[in-house]
Amino acid sequence: MPGERELVELFLRKFKARNRLPVPLGDDVSAWSLGGNRLAVLKVDMLTAGTDVLPGMSIRQAGWKAMVMAVSDLAAKGVKPLAALIGLGIPKEMVEKAGELAEGLKAAAEAYRVKIVGGDTNEAEELVLAVSLFGTCRKNEIVLRSGAKPGDLLAVTGNFGLTGAAFKILLEGYRAPEPLKKKILRSAYWPRARLSLGLKLGRLGATASIDSSDGLAWSLHELSKASKVGFELHRIPLAREAEEFARLHGLNPSGLALYGGEEYELVATFNPKTFMKAGKTLRGRFKIIGVATEKREIVYFGGKKEEKRVKALGWEHFRD
């Protein structure tokens, strides 16, 4: 079976239109021109029990996560989500928990000021949640994957590695002392989207952007592919707890950070001049981790070895 990402590409390729769309198929969101320089921005993100619901995750958390996943994609494009529709497929034996699921969705919608305006439900063999988001923006405001230029700064909104550690615990049976474990699992059970920072991307001169939902390494490769640039990474910001966890188990911490996923930080490139013109406080929310290069390869200079290729792998491959 092709991996999920290949499947998306194969499936979407069938719909390739002759006419150019405001946002190309395969970017994180889709768009439709409303005329007069305005775009309607559209997104559907699907959560399925088998793929996205982690062991020990409550149904309320699943609802929360489904909304966060979709919001994060608009955040990465610098677009404010306004309205959501919920498509729900639910197994018979779960119906009594539909209320909790709705509460999780609603809590996330409220956290990001999205209004749930409708939906559809259906009986299904497993829990499936399709969150459709709608927002609007001006044409020049949307930040695609494809605009990075050599020399642009590469920056991220947070530290990495917590969800990688959480996967080790939840999917591979690794252990950790209770307080550490709790903090690590929280990152996976209650993910957050970087919406308010996403809405600042434009002001900071962002040239390309994506979220790190498939892992930092994967996101870098996607930006590289769409923008036709490479990256030199000079640091990988690690969450303290991820470092602690890595030390505990003799794991490579940058592996956890690069090949994790379901971490919804923003990974963006910036025109250096515009970026440096922004206020220090705002700039401080984005950590510069490297620079875009002409040469289309992704290299990390931070390790003990001189340099190290960052592979186009996500979590599934890293596990093996």
Added chain:
Amino acid sequence: MPGERELVELFLRKFKARNRLPVPLGDDVSAWSLGGNRLAVLKVDMLTAGTDVLPGMSIRQAGWKAMVMAVSDLAAKGVKPLAALIGLGIPKEMVEKAGELAEGLKAAAEAYRVKIVGGDTNEAEELVLAVSLFGTCRKNEIVLRSGAKPGDLLAVTGNFGLTGAAFKILLEGYRAPEPLKKKILRSAYWPRARLSLGLKLGRLGATASIDSSDGLAWSLHELSKASKVGFELHRIPLAREAEEFARLHGLNPSGLALYGGEEYELVATFNPKTFMKAGKTLRGRFKIIGVATEKREIVYFGGKKEEKRVKALGWEHFRD
């Protein structure tokens, strides 16, 4: 377990907002104000293999049907769909058929001039398709379920009973001679949405509208509930093949027509004056079947008995 429709209501009720939405939760579509009297119209319709894919239906037909189901809801509101997103959940063993599925979706999208602009895919235990549609309209153009007034004409866009007969064949083992069977099954395998007629609803003075996807009887009850009117039915337009099938098996043909479903005709009420002002050819596409009444009950005057209550039942209940 609550029925599907109750489940939708229970689930959506959780999202009831304080502020009024341009289209109330529970109508066939949702909307968001774009400012200046313009609305963004949004819809998600979910097809699941267990509920919506009939025995013998090809995966291409399932794709076609998923798009038609969603288009029909916009048609019933008088709104032209512009763009679609596809959320796909697909089991491993079906992945090689994703191309056929995409072709079915694409064929329907082309038939109704909708552009598929994006989507998301996921591995799932059964086939799930969430079709999200986007369109725009002026605020006064959209036809809700709630505007029917006593004295309004009740009209439909076609004949009923074919899908009811198809369900008897596919789900209950009824038989029919080959050419008849073929015509009947075609209605269920290749449903059509009444989009071009839906876009004429405004010009004809439509006051309320819905499609008959849950069966004619159910649609009438929904219009009745939302508009706070009743209906007197004077005729039920029957497809010739449905009549033939009913005769063959000694079934009540109006039962097939009233309690079928997955028939995507429009069921609408019209201001009589505006309706009669429209051209004969256009009016002729809508068959007047009754009139809206002050008294909130739905009565059919067409049978051999003097009058007959139309029950709020869909196919599931009719079968038992």
